Structures are given as C-alpha cells and as structure tokens.
Amino acid sequence: MFRKLxxxxxxxAGWALPTPAIADLRVFACEPEWAALAKExxxxxxxxxxxxxxxxxxxxxxxxxxLIAKVRRADMVFCSGAGLxxxxxxxxxxxGARANVRPGKPGHFMAAQHVAVREIPAVVDRSLGDVxxxxxxxxxxxxxxxxVLARELTKRLSAIDSENKPTYVQxxxxxxxxxxxxxxxxxxxxxGLKNMPVVVHHKSWSYLIGWLGLNEVGSLEAxxxxxxxxxxxxxxxxxxxxxxxxxxxxxxxxxxxPSNWLAGKTNIQALVLPFTVSRNAKPGALKNLFxxxxxxxxxxxxxx
Amino acid sequence: MTSRFIRAVAALAVPISVAATPVYAADKQDLNRIxxxxxxxxxxxxxRIATLENKIKSLEQKKAVTGKKATPASAGKSIxxxxxxxxxxxxxxxxxxxxxxxxxxxxxxxIGEEGERGREGLAIDESEINxxxxxxxxxxxxxxxxxxxxxxxxxxxxxxxxxxTLPDAGLPDGLRIxxxxxxxxLGYLNEHHAHADDFADRxxxxxxxxxxxxxxxxxxxxxxxxxxxxxxxxxGVFRGDDFPAGDSVSGLGAWSAYGRIGGDIGDNQSWRLxxxxxxxxxxxxxxxxxxxxxxxxxxxxxxxLRYTWAPTGNAKNSELILQAEYFNRxxxxxxxxxxxxxxxxxxxxxxxxxYAQAVYxxxxxxxxxxxxxxxxxxxxxxxxxxxxxxxxxxDPYTMSVMGDxxxxxFGRIRVQYNREELSDxxxxxxxxxxxxxxxxxHSAHAF
Numbered sequence: 001m002f003r004k005l006x007x008x009x010x011x012x013a014g015w016a017l018p019t020p021a022i023a024d025l026r027v028f029a030c031e032p033e034w035a036a037l038a039k040e041x042x043x044x045x046x047x048x049x050x051x052x053x054x055x056x057x058x059x060x061x062x063x064x065x066x067l068i069a070k071v072r073r074a075d076m077v078f079c080s081g082a083g084l085x086x087x088x089x090x091x092x093x094x095x096g097a098r099a100n101v102r103p104g105k106p107g108h109f110m111a112a113q114h115v116a117v118r119e120i121p122a123v124v125d126r127s128l129g130d131v132x133x134x135x136x137x138x139x140x141x142x143x144x145x146x147x148v149l150a151r152e153l154t155k156r157l158s159a160i161d162s163e164n165k166p167t168y169v170q171x172x173x174x175x176x177x178x179x180x181x182x183x184x185x186x187x188x189x190x191x192g193l194k195n196m197p198v199v200v201h202h203k204s205w206s207y208l209i210g211w212l213g214l215n216e217v218g219s220l221e222a223x224x225x226x227x228x229x230x231x232x233x234x235x236x237x238x239x240x241x242x243x244x245x246x247x248x249x250x251x252x253x254x255x256x257x258p259s260n261w262l263a264g265k266t267n268i269q270a271l272v273l274p275f276t277v278s279r280n281a282k283p284g285a286l287k288n289l290f291x292x293x294x295x296x297x298x299x300x301x302x303x304x
Numbered sequence: 305m306t307s308r309f310i311r312a313v314a315a316l317a318v319p320i321s322v323a324a325t326p327v328y329a330a331d332k333q334d335l336n337r338i339x340x341x342x343x344x345x346x347x348x349x350x351x352r353i354a355t356l357e358n359k360i361k362s363l364e365q366k367k368a369v370t371g372k373k374a375t376p377a378s379a380g381k382s383i384x385x386x387x388x389x390x391x392x393x394x395x396x397x398x399x400x401x402x403x404x405x406x407x408x409x410x411x412x413x414x415i416g417e418e419g420e421r422g423r424e425g426l427a428i429d430e431s432e433i434n435x436x437x438x439x440x441x442x443x444x445x446x447x448x449x450x451x452x453x454x455x456x457x458x459x460x461x462x463x464x465x466x467x468x469t470l471p472d473a474g475l476p477d478g479l480r481i482x483x484x485x486x487x488x489x490l491g492y493l494n495e496h497h498a499h500a501d502d503f504a505d506r507x508x509x510x511x512x513x514x515x516x517x518x519x520x521x522x523x524x525x526x527x528x529x530x531x532x533x534x535x536x537x538x539x540g541v542f543r544g545d546d547f548p549a550g551d552s553v554s555g556l557g558a559w560s561a562y563g564r565i566g567g568d569i570g571d572n573q574s575w576r577l578x579x580x581x582x583x584x585x586x587x588x589x590x591x592x593x594x595x596x597x598x599x600x601x602x603x604x605x606x607x608x609l610r611y612t613w614a615p616t617g618n619a620k621n622s623e624l625i626l627q628a629e630y631f632n633r634x635x636x637x638x639x640x641x642x643x644x645x646x647x648x649x650x651x652x653x654x655x656x657x658x659y660a661q662a663v664y665x666x667x668x669x670x671x672x673x674x675x676x677x678x679x680x681x682x683x684x685x686x687x688x689x690x691x692x693x694x695x696x697x698x699d700p701y702t703m704s705v706m707g708d709x710x711x712x713x714f715g716r717i718r719v720q721y722n723r724e725e726l727s728d729x730x731x732x733x734x735x736x737x738x739x740x741x742x743x744x745x746h747s748a749h750a751f
Contacts, residue, residue, distance in 0.1 A: 052617070053571050066574060072529075094444065102441075226712075
C-alpha cells in the first residue's frame with residue numbers, strides 16, 4: 001500500500017519542478033473597479049483578473065473552482081474588504097492562496113482598511129438584516145478614495161515587484177494628476193446636485209451620496225439585504241413624496257420591481273446607475289463610470 | 305450618561321426650590337412669581353441638557369467616522385469566521401415524515417445504521433454544533449459534534465475534529481494537509497454536511513456504499529496545481545474503522561486518491577469533474593442491525609460532475625444546479641447473514657450506484673428539484689440466496705421531488721416526496737417536511 005502512496009509525492013514533484021518564466025504580476029481583484037485601478041497603476045507590468053463582473057452582486061458569489069485556480073497564482077489579492085467578500089474570499093484563500101497574499105502581506109490589499117469607512121453599526125444582530133460589522137464596504141464610489149487607494153497600491157506593487165517600481169511610481173503620478181483634474185471637473189459639474197433628494201435600493205451608494213452631498217431620504221430595503229416589503233414600501237411612498245425625491249437609485253443587479261413600483265406611484269425617476277466598470281475594462285473606464293453616473297443624476301435632477 | 309445625571313439633578317432641584325419657598329406668605333402674587341421662577345429654572349435646565357446631548361451625539365458620530373481609520377491594517381475580521389474565537393455555529397434540523405411501506409431494507413446490500421431510512425413521524429435530525437478557528441498562522445481547526453437519536457437514545461457523535469494547514473504553514477504553495485477526523489474528499493456530497501444537501505435524505509449510493517458519509521480518522525494531502533484550469537489532486541490514509549471499512553486491526557486500513565478539474569464557461573456557468581477511489585481492508589463490518597457481516601477487501605471508485613448556471617451571474621436570485629455521481633464497488637471476501645443462517649459465503653463481485661439531480665432556484669427564496677437514484681446489486685452467490693444480500697434481480701431506486709423556501713441564508717424549510725422501491729414489489733411513498741436552521745457563525749460552503 002505504501003509503495004502506491006509514494007506515487008503521490010512523485011507526481012507532486014513533477015508538477016512543481018517546471019517553474020514558469022517570469023510573467024506579469026498577477027492581481028486577483030474581487031471586483032472590476034479594483035482590476036481597473038490595478039491596470040491604471042500597473043500598466044503593462046500587471047495582469048488583472050476580476051472575480052466578478054459588473055452585473056454581479058459581490059456579496060453573493062460562489063467560491064467556484066475557477067476562482068481557486070486564479071487565487072492560486074495571484075501575486076496580489078485586491079478586494080473591497082469590510083466583509084463584502086466574507087461569503088467566498090476566505091474559502092478561496094484557505095484553499096488556494098500562496099503565503100504572499102495572506103493577510104498582513106503587501107499582496108493582501110483590502111480597500112476598506114485604507115479609507116474612512118461609513119456606516120459602522122453600533123449594534124450587530126442578524127434580525128437587523130445583512131449588516132456589515134465593519135461598515136459600508138462600497139468605498140469605490142467616492143472618487144477621492146481612489147487616489148488614496150492608488151497611492152497605497154503603488155507602494156504595494158513596488159514592494160512586491162521592486163524592479164518595476166519606477167514604472168508604478170510614474171503611472172501613479174500620471175494617474176493622480178489626471179484624476180485630481182477629473183474630480184475638480186466633476187465637483188464643478190455636480191455643484192447643482194447638492195441636497196438633491198434621492199431614494200436608494202440598497203446602501204450601495206453611500207459614498208457617492210456623501211461625496212456629492214445628495215440627500216438620502218429613504219431606502220427600498222427596510223433592512224440591508226432583506227428584500228423590500230409591501231408595508232415598508234407604503235411608508236416610503238409617503239416619506240419620499242413628502243421629501244420631493246428626484247430619483248431612485250439602484251444597481252444593475254438589484255431587483256427592478258420595487259423601484260418601478262415607487263416610480264409608477266410618484267413622479268420620482270427610477271435610475272439604474274452603473275455600479276462599476278466592466279470586467280475587462282479598458283484604461284479610462286473608471287472616468288467614464290463617474291461621467292455616466294453624474295450625467296444620469298443631472299438629468300433626473302432637471303426633471304420637474 | 306452625563307445628560308442622565310443632569311436630568312436627575314434637575315428633578316431633585318425643582319422640588320427643593322419649591323420646599324425652600326416660604327409657603328405661609330403665599331398670596332396669589334407670590335404664588336405666581338414662584339411658579340414663574342420654577343418655569344424659568346426648568347427651561348434653563350432643559351436647554352442645558354439639550355446642548356449637552358447634542359454635544360455627546362456629535363462626538364459619538366465623529367468617533368464612528370474616524371474610528372475605523374485608526375485601526376491598523378490587520379487580518380479582515382468578520383462575523384462569519386473570526387469575531388468569536390473559536391467561532392461557534394449550531395445547526396438545528398427537524399422533520400415530519402410519513403411512509404407507506406413498513407420495510408425499508410435495501411435488498412442485495414448490507415446497510416449500515418446511518419444509511420437506513422429516517423424515523424417516521426415527528427423527529428429531530430442531527431443537531432450539529434461546530435467550533436472552528438485558526439489555531440495560529442499555520443493551522444486551522446474545526447470540530448463538529450452531532451447529537452443523534454439512535455436506538456431510542458440520544459447519542460453524541462464526533463462527526464469531525466480536524467486540523468488543516470494554512471498557506472503560511474511553510475508547505476509548498478498549493479499543498480494542504482488535513483488530519484484528524486473529517487468528511488474526506490470522496491465524490492461531491494461526502495465533503496459536505498448533510499444540512500447543506502439539496503434534498504432531505506442522501507441518495508441511495510451514499511446510503512449503501514458510505515453509510516451516509518465516510519469520516520474515518522486519518523490524514524489527507526491535497527495539491528492545487530498552478531494553472532488556469534482548476535486542477536487538484538490528493539489522497540489520504542485512514543484508520544479503517546468507518547464504513548465501508550470496519551474493525552481496524554492495524555489502525556491503517558484504508559487509503560484514497562482523487563483528482564478533479566473545474567472551470568467556468570463564459571461569465572455565469574461553472575463546472576467541476578472529479579474521479580475518486582477508496583480502498584479499505586475490512587476486518588469485520590456489521591450491517592443490517594448486526595445480522596450481516598463482511599470480512600475482506602472493499603474497493604470503491606467514484607466520479608462526480610457538478611454544473612451551475614446563474615443566468616445573471618447572481619446565484620442569489622436564480623440558479624440551475626445539475627449534479628451527478630457514479631459509484632462502483634468491488635468487494636472480495638466473505639459475507640454472512642446470521643438471520644438467514646448462511647454461514648460465511650465467498651464473495652467477489654461488484655455493484656454500482658448512481659444518482660442525478662437538478663435543482664432550480666426560480667425566485668430568490670424558492671427552489672424546486674428532482675432526483676433519481678439507483679443501485680445495481682451484484683449477482684447473488686448461491687450461498688446467500690434468500691438472505692438480505694439477495695436482490696432477487698431487483699435494482700433499488702428512488703425518485704424524489706422537492707421544493708424549499710429559504711428565508712435567509714440561515715433558515716430553510718423543505719417539502720419532499722420520494723417514491724422508493726428498495727426491494728422487489730415494495731413501493732414506498734414518502735412525504736417529508738423538513739426545517740434546517742443555523743445560528744451563530746456559519747462558514748461559507750464550498751462550490
């Protein structure tokens with residue numbers, strides 16, 4: 001029996017020996033926005049893979065075999081953190097991760113640990129819905145956060161791959177310049193949006209709302225992650241009308257019925273805003289994301 | 305707290321100031337003046353309280369916003385796996401079942417206790433208590449205790465108690481060692497706890513060939529290949545006490561090996577395909593309430609395929625899961641059935657079993673599913689004719705349909721109908737109503 005067992009290590013050695021030629025630095029991004037940011041800073045030195053696509057809710061993803069394979073070869077795991085990926089990332093890490101992407105290593109990059117997190121709850125109980133004890137994880141929709149994160153990313157990429165540090169630093173300074181100009185442009189454009197009353201489907205938009213100074217007057221979900229109920233929607237109808245809400249914001253992966261119902265009963269416009277960039281986004285996609293969102297908000301705000 | 309204190313002081317101050325006023329001189333004017341004073345005093349205190357309350361509120365808010373940034377970048381904590389050390393999870397599981405047939409013997413097979421049909425009527429199933437945590441940077445440990453009703457008694461069963469290396473353990477990348485007692489890698493369902501199953505009972509091959517699940521004491525090594533495709537292989541050595549093994553003498557009576565591959569098709573479809581083998585020395589395996597005994601070698605070969613398709617990428621809203629497993633068991637040794645007084649009869653033959661199922665989630669909380677499972681018994685040796693191991697040429701089968709409602713990922717209620725014919729001519733129509741509730745920490749389920 002033991003002779004048969006010896007075959008196993010022999011096969012293992014056979015697989016382990018042929019080391020592949022030095023390839024790109026591989027970034028495993030949990031969400032498309034992080035893959036896009038990694039490409040902005042990494043340029044042609046990194047290849048970034050996004051575990052989810054733009055129509056997918058990153059709360060609920062299966063720890064599917066393909067993702068284990070991707071994590072297995074990753075030099076960096078770049079995610080939102082704050083519990084967003086808690087249903088699947090730990091499983092992938094446990095099964096596939098190399099030691100260099102374990103927590104505490106430069107290759108383990110959780111965005112929410114580097115920016116001010118909103119909505120940290122005082123009480124955590126499952127009867128309150130799918131509450132993130134660490135606060136709201138959707139940090140990417142405040143563009144100011146992206147500069148902070150890009151700077152941290154540059155540090156980490158340089159630490160992992162010191163040979164290409166000059167490239168990363170150069171790319172970052174280009175990005176920072178462009179992005180600061182973008183933010184200035186958006187701020188100017190969005191000045192009229194200040195205090196615009198909006199209803200949200202899920203707490204997906206808190207960072208956007210905080211940045212633009214919109215006024216969130218209600219949420220279709222009475223409790224985060226629990227589908228909207230009829231009685232809650234009835235109450236919301238009253239408050240939203242009284243507050244003269246201009247728009248109902250939802251992501252492409254939220255259910256359409258509740259916001260359509262509310263829009264049908266009122267003069268409030270139901271908007272499906274892009275929540276992130278596409279999985280295989282080209283450079284510049286992050287800018288287009290904010291351009292698109294602002295365009296739609298402005299349109300809704302002008303609507304009588 | 306400060307505001308409460310001030311309120312208390314105010315409440316005390318008002319009656320004291322009333323008492324201190326000379327009441328005997330109270331003509332109407334005096335009284336009005338005093339009342340006015342009291343009102344003014346009250347107002348002043350209320351204003352001060354409100355100011356203080358606002359101050360506290362704004363301080364608390366400030367703390368909530370800035371608090372996070374001050375914490376150092378440490379391991380991501382979460383309520384699902386690390387907030388408690390160790391995290392504690394409990395799964396409660398109960399059912400009501402009706403059967404139309406008294407006998408549930410599977411003709412042609414020696415069936416272990418856990419492979420038998422569940423109790424009729426109202427009953428709770430296994431109540432599982434799980435503790436798990438990272439031991440340190442190198443090891444993860446988990447233990448699951450199940451309280452089960454067997455032979456009219458509540459018994460504590462140690463389902464799992466294992467440790468597992470973490471990526472920091474210093475092993476080559478992709479290599480993992482798991483040691484202790486665990487639901488070992490063998491087919492699809494074996495690795496999963498029954499509460500995660502899509503049906504209320506395990507399919508026939510699991511009942512006949514694995515006594516529900518193989519969780520012997522042992523050690524398993526596995527390796528994930530660094531490749532674009534998911535490729536994993538591994539194997540283990542085990543004590544040889546758990547079904548299909550039994551009564552280990554050497555304490556090293558079983559070994560296994562497996563390989564599996566998996567990947568995605570487009571954005572929203574995934575698959576995994578695996579091949580497994582388990583070889584056991586059986587020094588004595590008693591089944592059918594102690595009547596049937598097997599001594600010899602038992603070799604099991606299995607294959608599984610799982611495919612998932614979430615039309616929008618969001619399995620939470622709608623998803624189709626197809627799953628199938630095939631088992632082939634070859635046994636060489638002697639069987640005996642004391643009830644049929646067969647004595648030891650030489651046996652060298654194979655039997656097969658398989659099942660295929662489809663589960664479709666058509667709304668976020670609702671799923672329906674269908675399953676067909678079947679066993680193909682070995683030819684009955686002459687000496688076993690008329691015993692429990694005589695299939696009489698019948699191939700046992702079960703047809704199942706189920707529907708379940710999932711309120712949250714922690715609670716599920718299911719109805720299931722089975723039509724079973726486990727021995728020739730004995731048709732069993734079964735209705736099962738089941739609940740599965742989990743409280744506390746609950747680690748994520750694998751693919």
